[in-house]
Amino acid sequence: MKVDLYLTCVNDAMFPRTGQATVRLLERLGCEVRFNPCQTCCGQMHMNTGYREDALVLARKFVREYEHAEAVVMPSGSCAAMVRELYPQAAQWAGDDELLRGVQALESRIFELSEFLVDRLGVTDVGAYYPHRVTYHPTCHAARMLHVGDRPLQLLRNVRGMTLLELEGAEECCGFGGTFAVKNADVSAAMLADKTRHIQDTGAEACTAGDNSCLLHIGGGLHRLRSGVRTVHLAEILASTEEEVFA
Amino acid sequence: MSHPKSVHPHNAEARLEMLTVINRAIAGAAPVEKPAYPRPQPLSAAEREEQFRDRILDYRAHYTRVPLAELPQAIAASLGRAQRVLVPAGIPADWLPAGLEQLRDEPPLSHAQLDRAEAVVTGCAVAVSETGTICLDHGAEQGRRALSLIPDLHVCVVRENQIVQTVRGAVERLGLAVRAGRPLTWLSGGSATSDIELVRVEGVHGPRALHVIVIAE
Amino acid sequence: MSGLHPKAPFPKAAEASVNQPQLRANLRKVTHTIRAKRAAVVAELPYWEQLRQLGAATKDDSLVNLSDRLLELERNVQARGGQVHWARDAAEAREIVARIALAHGERELIKVKSITSDEIELNQALEEHGIHAIETDLAELIVQLSHDTPSHILVPAIHRNRAEIQALFNAELPGEGGLSDNPQDLAAAARRYLRHKFLTTRMAVSGANFAVAETGTVCVVESEGNGRMCLTLPEVLVSIMGIEKVLDTWEDIAVFMETLPRSSTAERMNPYNSFWSGVTEGDGPQEFHLILLDNGRTHVLADEFGRQTLRCIRCSACLNVCPVYERAGGHAYGSVYPGPIGSILTPQLLGMHDKNANSLPFASSLCGACYEVCPVEINIPQVLIYLRNEGNAHKGPNAESLAMGAARVAMSEGWRWEGALRLARLGQGPLVRQGEISWLPGMLAGWTEVRDLPALPREGFREWWKAREGSRTVDANTQAGPPDIVQDAQNRESPPANVQEGGHPPAGQHGQEGEDHA
Numbered sequence: 011m012k013v014d015l016y017l018t019c020v021n022d023a024m025f026p027r028t029g030q031a032t033v034r035l036l037e038r039l040g041c042e043v044r045f046n047p048c049q050t051c052c053g054q055m056h057m058n059t060g061y062r063e064d065a066l067v068l069a070r071k072f073v074r075e076y077e078h079a080e081a082v083v084m085p086s087g088s089c090a091a092m093v094r095e096l097y098p099q100a101a102q103w104a105g106d107d108e109l110l111r112g113v114q115a116l117e118s119r120i121f122e123l124s125e126f127l128v129d130r131l132g133v134t135d136v137g138a139y140y141p142h143r144v145t146y147h148p149t150c151h152a153a154r155m156l157h158v159g160d161r162p163l164q165l166l167r168n169v170r171g172m173t174l175l176e177l178e179g180a181e182e183c184c185g186f187g188g189t190f191a192v193k194n195a196d197v198s199a200a201m202l203a204d205k206t207r208h209i210q211d212t213g214a215e216a217c218t219a220g221d222n223s224c225l226l227h228i229g230g231g232l233h234r235l236r237s238g239v240r241t242v243h244l245a246e247i248l249a250s251t252e253e254e255v256f257a
Numbered sequence: 258m259s260h261p262k263s264v265h266p267h268n269a270e271a272r273l274e275m276l277t278v279i280n281r282a283i284a285g286a287a288p289v290e291k292p293a294y295p296r297p298q299p300l301s302a303a304e305r306e307e308q309f310r311d312r313i314l315d316y317r318a319h320y321t322r323v324p325l326a327e328l329p330q331a332i333a334a335s336l337g338r339a340q341r342v343l344v345p346a347g348i349p350a351d352w353l354p355a356g357l358e359q360l361r362d363e364p365p366l367s368h369a370q371l372d373r374a375e376a377v378v379t380g381c382a383v384a385v386s387e388t389g390t391i392c393l394d395h396g397a398e399q400g401r402r403a404l405s406l407i408p409d410l411h412v413c414v415v416r417e418n419q420i421v422q423t424v425r426g427a428v429e430r431l432g433l434a435v436r437a438g439r440p441l442t443w444l445s446g447g448s449a450t451s452d453i454e455l456v457r458v459e460g461v462h463g464p465r466a467l468h469v470i471v472i473a474e
Numbered sequence: 475m476s477g478l479h480p481k482a483p484f485p486k487a488a489e490a491s492v493n494q495p496q497l498r499a500n501l502r503k504v505t506h507t508i509r510a511k512r513a514a515v516v517a518e519l520p521y522w523e524q525l526r527q528l529g530a531a532t533k534d535d536s537l538v539n540l541s542d543r544l545l546e547l548e549r550n551v552q553a554r555g556g557q558v559h560w561a562r563d564a565a566e567a568r569e570i571v572a573r574i575a576l577a578h579g580e581r582e583l584i585k586v587k588s589i590t591s592d593e594i595e596l597n598q599a600l601e602e603h604g605i606h607a608i609e610t611d612l613a614e615l616i617v618q619l620s621h622d623t624p625s626h627i628l629v630p631a632i633h634r635n636r637a638e639i640q641a642l643f644n645a646e647l648p649g650e651g652g653l654s655d656n657p658q659d660l661a662a663a664a665r666r667y668l669r670h671k672f673l674t675t676r677m678a679v680s681g682a683n684f685a686v687a688e689t690g691t692v693c694v695v696e697s698e699g700n701g702r703m704c705l706t707l708p709e710v711l712v713s714i715m716g717i718e719k720v721l722d723t724w725e726d727i728a729v730f731m732e733t734l735p736r737s738s739t740a741e742r743m744n745p746y747n748s749f750w751s752g753v754t755e756g757d758g759p760q761e762f763h764l765i766l767l768d769n770g771r772t773h774v775l776a777d778e779f780g781r782q783t784l785r786c787i788r789c790s791a792c793l794n795v796c797p798v799y800e801r802a803g804g805h806a807y808g809s810v811y812p813g814p815i816g817s818i819l820t821p822q823l824l825g826m827h828d829k830n831a832n833s834l835p836f837a838s839s840l841c842g843a844c845y846e847v848c849p850v851e852i853n854i855p856q857v858l859i860y861l862r863n864e865g866n867a868h869k870g871p872n873a874e875s876l877a878m879g880a881a882r883v884a885m886s887e888g889w890r891w892e893g894a895l896r897l898a899r900l901g902q903g904p905l906v907r908q909g910e911i912s913w914l915p916g917m918l919a920g921w922t923e924v925r926d927l928p929a930l931p932r933e934g935f936r937e938w939w940k941a942r943e944g945s946r947t948v949d950a951n952t953q954a955g956p957p958d959i960v961q962d963a964q965n966r967e968s969p970p971a972n973v974q975e976g977g978h979p980p981a982g983q984h985g986q987e988g989e990d991h992a
């Protein structure tokens with residue numbers, strides 16, 4: 011199967027290993043991975059900060075560039091949610107019927123990574139090996155907008171050598187929310203403090219999630235606390251094997 | 258008290274302006290389709306009674322089920338030592354224990370007189386098993402609203418065939434009473450508050466005790 | 475003025491409360507307790523999602539027919555001996571209540587908890603007319619006696635603990651002084667104080683949870699019985715309701731009697747629900763006034779997308795699951811409507827013209843927990859995003875909008891973006907400030923208070939990909955087939971019908987040409 015990797019701007023700039031891991035993983039599972047270098051950003055930051063016109067420019071660009079894709083895989087729940095949930099809504103707000111039709115035609119071929127693995131490829135055991143204690147934070151947009159449910163957990167439970175530790179208050183937001191973390195820094199910091207405390211309480215060596223923006227936030231907090239707990243994207247765990255531990 | 262009937266001049270103007278603004282706001286809005294009301298698996302009469310009992314006890318109200326012949330003893334037991342018991346019009350004489358000191362609301366009692374009553378015995382219009390709710394329509398056997406509000410103990414008699422399963426079912430049954438202009442009171446357990454640190458306190462202003470007696474059929 | 479205008483922007487108002495450990499502990503305990511209870515009673519109804527849809531549609535149906543519904547309600551309330559008043563704003567509503575009280579020479583009245591009456595700041599206005607309104611709901615009484623404001627829709631005194639209430643009641647309630655801090659004792663003191671008021675006061679004011687146009691019926695939902703007292707014992711009753719509370723037929727009540735208690739107090743049914751239609755001879759108040767209040771609701775109605783906000787049945791489920799409310803508390807929202815619903819309702823009621831209120835839609839991480847629990851399916855996160863856009867549209871260019879525009883230009887073409895990233899790795903260019911990535915405008919200031927930011931990696935994904943593509947052409951033919959685990963799944967799959975195998979490739983080639991520019 012031909013798969014288009016949509017890396018997302020945060021990974022493009024800051025987390026190349028997540029992109030590399032996604033490529034390795036998908037190729038290991040027999041996919042032909044392509045990377046369209048025209049890609050930039052889905053426009054979520056613009057939209058959620060209240061700059062719809064800027065976001066719409068990026069939405070139209072996205073639809074133009076991927077309308078013929080067989081499957082677009084994103085190692086980010088919030089970007090996949092942006093395309094599937096907010097593009098249609100934004101198109102309606104703007105009265106852009108062409109964009110609306112374009113997104114509706116494309117919607118069913120947009121996948122968050124765990125959805126793609128479990129639903130499209132039909133795998134829950136990807137043959138990964140990761141000899142660490144790990145806890146999993148379900149990110150808000152993957153959980154409540156995409157309804158990925160326990161797909162990431164199904165994948166993680168089959169990782170060999172790994173101890174999966176339950177996280178208290180797992181479904182609670184880490185306090186990132188894009189510019190929210192900056193505009194409402196005090197509240198965001200209070201949310202983050204609870205999240206990092208719960209993570210530390212698990213005794214895990216690493217916290218994983220399907221979204222690097224949340225992990226950037228959580229990781230920033232854990233690092234500031236000198237907790238010794240690191241963050242690692244789900245893709246990097248799943249890409250790891252006994253021959254090559256990825257993360 | 259006087260009844261000021263005249264419409265204030267402001268009001269006609271406000272009314273006209275509000276209606277105009279509303280009409281402008283909703284002009285061209287598409288009509289809305291209401292989906293059908295979901296229905297649960299129907300329960301048998303026995304299951305309904307069981308569920309009703311469970312819910313009433315969950316509210317920490319008292320629950321008894323007796324054949325009609327034993328109703329007077331059951332009411333007497335519920336009333337305990339309560340004196341001056343309010344009995345609304347229409348309560349069948351054979352429900353009541355002998356020698357009960359009855360307070361009748363004919364002619365209507367004052368608030369102060371009602372405040373001296375220690376208990377009230379009523380029937381009901383319909384009851385809901387799923388939520389343990391008793392609905393009064395303040396018709397026969399129930400009396401006006403103040404009667405079942407002021408006394409501290411409310412003994413409520415429910416006939417088994419008055420128990421429906423769902424809220425929706427009760428609303429349907431109450432349609433006639435509402436359309437006739439009658440007020441309704443729905444009771445689900447006794448008065449309660451959780452306003453202080455979310456600690457549940459029973460019996461704030463309404464009757465502090467609710468006893469439900471179901472007549473077995 | 476009304477109880478809607480925040481005195482400060484949300485971040486500033488939240489600063490104080492976030493840093494109060496006692497308040498945060500109280501809020502955490504309360505919200506988590508109700509959250510868990512709600513989940514349990516909701517799970518009892520397997521058709522909960524259908525009830526939500528039905529509730530949403532029932533409200534929408536009334537909203538798009540609002541003028542007809544209100545006229546029908548008016549007709550039927552009048553036919554049953556009630557009087558109907560129309561109030562465009564808070565001042566008009568307050569004036570109507572005061573006029574009724576003064577016409578009867580009343581100097582004291584009893585009140586059932588009503589957020590709508592707090593919205594119009596009724597008590598203060600009545601005091602100015604020499605009329606004292608006594609709050610009869612336990613929490614509202616606590617709030618009133620301590621000259622405070624409510625901080626939660628359902629449990630307005632959620633921010634007070636029992637010791638504070640004990641001190642308050644001992645000082646303020648006539649004849650008390652030796653009360654313990656036992657909630658049972660404190661509630662009993664309130665009962666003693668209010669009992670006499672219920673039996674002797676001749677006028678009451680209430681809000682309304684619902685009204686039925688077809689039958690002229692008004693509904694009040696409560697727990698303590700103070701509502702029944704106020705609605706039944708006085709001679710004159712005035713109910714104030716927002717125009718959005720009206721329903722079409724009596725049967726429309728049912729769905730809300732199922733969803734409201736479970737969402738609100740997390741009970742199968744709350745202890746008492748009262749319904750009345752105008753005046754009932756020989757039963758209850760013999761004079762009834764219904765005030766229909768606009769006060770900005772028509773602004774909300776006029777916006778096709780924002781309109782869903784008016785479905786709200788004030789259950790407060792969204793407050794109880796909100797991580798922001800849990801940390802900031804109700805007062806930070808500066809309005810009688812706190813939490814997620816307040817963040818969308820307050821600014822809209824004020825026509826998106828109030829600067830402080832326009833900061834409320836940003837008081838959310840968009841985590842979506844509110845939408846998940848809302849019994850009338852208000853898509854609060856989407857309305858928040860919508861309102862952020864509306865609010866910005868009212869503003870001129872500023873540092874943020876310019877930064878957003880610059881980022882959008884950098885992101886408008888792959889080659890521009892790639893160039894910007896390359897510069898960023900060298901610590902330069904439009905995405906970078908002080909050597910760290912800054913395309914979240916102003917990100918560094920708030921971010922680094924409690925979080926570190928990793929340095930940009932020296933090699934990006936694109937460099938890796940290109941290097942790999944270059945070497946891959948050699949061994950492309952030797953690539954192994956898919957491993958066994960996915961072979962089965964793949965054999966089942968066929969590409970979606972609308973994708974032709976080997977059709978237009980995703981714009982790989984365009985990218986090559988982009989590189990030349992970069």
Ligand code: SF4
Nearest residue numbers: 786787789790792848
């Ligand atoms: S917005 Fe929804 S969840 Fe929040 S108070 Fe209103 S009805 Fe309840």
